[in-house]
Amino acid sequence: MLHYKTYELPDTDAPWVVFVHGAGGSSSIWFLQIKEFIKHFNVLLVDLRGHGKSKHIVTFKEDRHYNFEDITRDIIEVLDELHIDKAHFIGISLGTILIRNMSEIAPDRVSSMIMGGAIIRLNVRAKVLVTLGNMFKRVVPYMWLYSFFAWIIMPRERHKKSRLLFVNEAKKVAQKEFMRWFRLTYELTPLLKYFEEKDTGIPTLYLMGEEDHMFLPAVRIIITRHSNSWLEVISDSGHVCNVDQPREFNSRAIAFVKKMDTVSARECEAGLPQLAAC
Template sequence: MHQGYQLTSGLPRIAYESHGQGAPVVFVHGVGGNLDNWRDQLEHFGRDHRAVALDLRGYGHSDDIPGALDFHDFAADVLAVMDTLGLARAPLVGLSMGGLVIQSVYARAPERVSALVLAACRPADAPVAHGEQFARDRLAPLESERPREALADSLLPKLMGPATAPDVVARLRDSLLRLRLDQYRQIVPVRTQLPPYLALADIRVPTLVLGGRQDQLAPVEQMQAIARAIAGSELDIFEDCGHFLNIEQAPAFNARLRAFLDAVAERAPSA
């Protein structure tokens, strides 16, 4: 676990890490994660970019959720970190629920988003499929005597591809064991019951859609549908990979993301 995080000054305080100098890229984690899920990307892109990852409210080192949660509060967390760092505009990379969050940022403040990378997520223009089952799978284990361990034991087989290295499984297990359960209990129903809020056809920035061939949560067909709905988007499917593309196949993920960011930068108008 790294301790190099900082906090935004507003409330709730949002924890973030910023690595390196150069063109920015912002990473947003999923429902069972935290900014450490992006450790490989922070180290890789921090060499020549300003690589930023944050803990959404209720996660990691960020403050608790203040009162009732609106899903779009997470978009405010991303924008608060960008404001703190003076980032007027940046590419946003989101995995799983993080993909929903960055779609929410785009819906709220499209002028702040220069590109989107939607990894292993669902579309913002449709209600969640099998929402009751999703919530049950995540909340039922919390009633056991060792809730974090039960949740990890239940979810990890569904999240990982069969070829996932043991050290990667251990990292993701650690992420689940660090969940703040009172916060998690608030977040899961809100994420599950989220109504449509953005027409994918209205997205007007370069978009990369990424999926894992063996992902049980965001199947290939879902990612293909997202790519079809966004004009000019690019689609890549990682073979022998489950839900956590950026950790299970970090080198390949980083290479594909770098190629995309380079292409976006080349197409950007000169200041």
């Protein structure tokens, strides 16, 4: 099972918020969120397989591939272990893909989704990066690749803190594990296309940095096509907006979860089958 950590409030009715990090990171990337969120919610932090303190998770075969469904079900296993029936999910970067996949596999477990630095579609530059990575992943040290990708995605001086945080966390991931995760890029295009075409109707807040040049344009489009979806752009921030501008990220995310939790409770009492846009 994944390594996880929980913070629980005395109020047994407090909603759960689950944080999901991206590839190469760990639950430690949420260090700027924990203090504020535990004032209001029960909080669950997970380290995805091969990351952080979940390095002990092994597959039946040393070189066995796994997919997004495998990784998503790892999270569901933790929810089951803790008897968490439903939660609000917050993800960053590739973690947003896992949350979106959760809404497909177990939609009844997802109260709302907050997508930080959401990956919705791969633009031409992103596709070129993925192609180059697959071409050179066996001849170029993986940390060179990861550092190069981090610089392309977060190029500005004010992104330096986020860039270094993710690079330093990635150094803790074994090379074989990195290769397994990189193979997931083959699944990305068809999976993202499916996500874009299907509207779950689950309340979703996209929190994007205004300088997230790789992924913000696609989010601007998707919110016009999906119901119960909203976009808030955070100034002076890049892809990893929870680190670049933690106060803005926290205040907007907390307000959204509180609002969705309140609306959901009201609709439950009224016997309505689905949350409507508010």
